[in-house]
Amino acid sequence: MHTLLIVDDEPLAVEGIRSGVDWDAIGIGRVLTAYGAEQAKTVFGEVPVDVMLCDIEMPQGSGLQLLEWVRARYPRTQTIFLTCHADFQYAKQAIQLGSLDYLLKPIPYADLEASVRKALVKFDEESELSEFSQYGKYWVQHQPLLVERFWLDILNHEIPPQSEAVAKAAEARNIPYSGELVFVPLLIRIRRWYREFSLRDKKILSYALRKSAEELVMERHDSGLLLSPAEETMLAVLGGDGRETVDLLRLKSSCEAYMAACPRYFYCDVACYIGEPAHVHEMGEGYRRLLERDANNVSYDSRVFLPGEQRAEARAHSLPDMGVWAVLLKEGARDKVLQAAEAYIGEQLRAGALTPSLLGAFVQDFQQTVHYVLQVKGIQAHRLLGDRDSSELYARATRSAQDALAWIRHAVGKAMDYASALEHSPSVVEQAKAYIREHLDADISREDIAAHVFLNPDYLTRVFKRDTGQSISDYLLQQRLDIAAQLLENTDMPVSAVASKIGYANFSHFSRMFKKYMDAGPAEYRQRHAAGRHSEAQSRQSDSPRS
Template identity: 25%
Template sequence: MYMYHVLVVDDEVYTVKGLQAGVQWDKFDISSVHTAHSAKQARAVFEAHPVDLLICDIEMHQESGLDLLEWIRRYYPSTEAVFLTCHSEFSYAQRAIQLHALDYLLKPVKYEALEEVMKRALEKIKESKRLLQVLESHRSKALAISNGEVGGMPSVTVVEKAKQFIDEHIGQQDLSRVDIANSVFLHPDHLTRVFKKETGMSLSNYLQVKRLELAKELLTHSEMPISDIALTVGYSNLSYFSNIFKKHTDMNPINYRRNAQSHSPTG
């Protein structure tokens, strides 16, 4: 039996504690309920643990729940999401739908209502995992035959092929963990474990590093507008790209370009 993993995110500590105490988690096949009080903490949980279901507040300091789900959809698209909010605003609901959130509940949340939504979410996750397992099983036969192997492809080859696929598709805005896993005929969770074991780096971090490396090359050796560079390396949101770039280089893209080109031989 598969046991599910849940992440509850809210910058109000008492709300998180209330959900921990009020929801009857033991009614479901849930093995862990992780908690976070910011989008940053939530991303750290995703990097360290599997997360099947996200229960998240929309209005949080610095980054909203919608910002968090946009990141999740990029790197962990199979995670189901349920939003909580104090305000019934159409713009929130519209964006939540665009990001394929399962549902949208108003605070104060009735625990029974949340449990009903959770039941639907976990049933959907269960069916998705069943289909993926069937698909993986069929592809892993096919793979052994094509390679002339009985035991399947060595993990190091899987990682190298995954890296090659990333290099060839780095500019795709919707390039996801599922896409990469499909390219090497593995379940996304299995590829994530193999990739981390072989490289010491999570798959999502590696993908981000490769995007930023390409961005640096384009900033240094081309005159492409920064908005076009963001799109070329897979970021549709220029502000998000700029924030990620500055976080990793301590410079925004404009200053990085000026600095890099002033020190280049042709500058």
């Protein structure tokens, strides 16, 4: 009979689970409870736990954190997550691909029984790993902390890449080691996410990605472990039990099944790179070569690469004539340019000729073409395409063909949409006028106004004068003096305050400009209009009927 531990910070939920299932009937002889992560750790220290039912969110330590602790110390324990958050349906599906389950509260007891039965089967299977060699069994059963740290030190060259140095480090850490052990490295790289995720969601997805990789990629191998040496990177170390090396065709099939599941359940694409068999001290160099293969892969975001598979050969760049594309963009024929760009990339992919250097050159030339068209149209490229989304897309554009095309579609779309809006230049002029009115009290320049509408200052000046008959500076001055005149006429605000209100810090300069355009200084202008208002008031009083 097996032992089951229920971990939940809600006593009623714990009691409901404990009393709602006939545990003896499914092979559970002992049901233990804990109301938080710390209590659960105490239970593990006292009693072997075969299956743990764990709430994923608790106030003093999440279920994910508790599971990491359990895996490090009790790797055979099987875990089932419980939660009341229905918005994590995708996480439920994702984790079901791995060795765990994910149940939504309130939990149907039939579903709970089925999940526990599944966990017990897996527990019994892992308990029967008696045919392994001494070393192979050790790699599997003691991977979480000690061995994983050992491997990461090898990959990062913290342990020198010599057999003697590795043996010495293994002895110092009390890890059984043989220089005859041979492993096959498998690099799994997340190539793209299909959507933006919060940090919390991404952590759950990354955890589920790892669990499903252990289930789908490694289940057919007698020994091995899965490492996470870097963000969006996993390295499976397969073999090591002294038998024949890994069956590459079966491993390829496992990787393909895993890659097919990733878009559906994890909203991402992954690529898998299988390395050459190597001894432990050679694995650091093997890992470096696999990372290099990923860096050189600009063609495929979801593919299994076998050892020694021919990569695209570097050849003289054969770039398209983008002068024609520039003419098409100036004429607004964006679809023809996009089709041409997609056709070129597709041709290079089919020919196996797309290299990082060729893709980089293509992206740079295309960027130059877009910037040239923007310059001709008077649009400032760094203003229009300097936002966060545009910058992030461009930063990824040389990583793969798909990333390059995503950036091209974005850049062309944004540039052409804005260029089209310029054809209705009054709208741009109105934007400039509105900006001026909103900043009359600030020290703004022609450059500031042009930047607001993403235009070259000279181009905006031409468009503005064509539609208003005034230069920007004359219009700005007129607006300021009109406001000053209204304030002088209708308020008792000091003249210095009026000057400050319309952006003049220098009172003398304001007085000179006001007199030049209004034929009177500010004080004289106020007196005239005050006298005029007094005369009007007297006139209205004399015209009123007497009682």
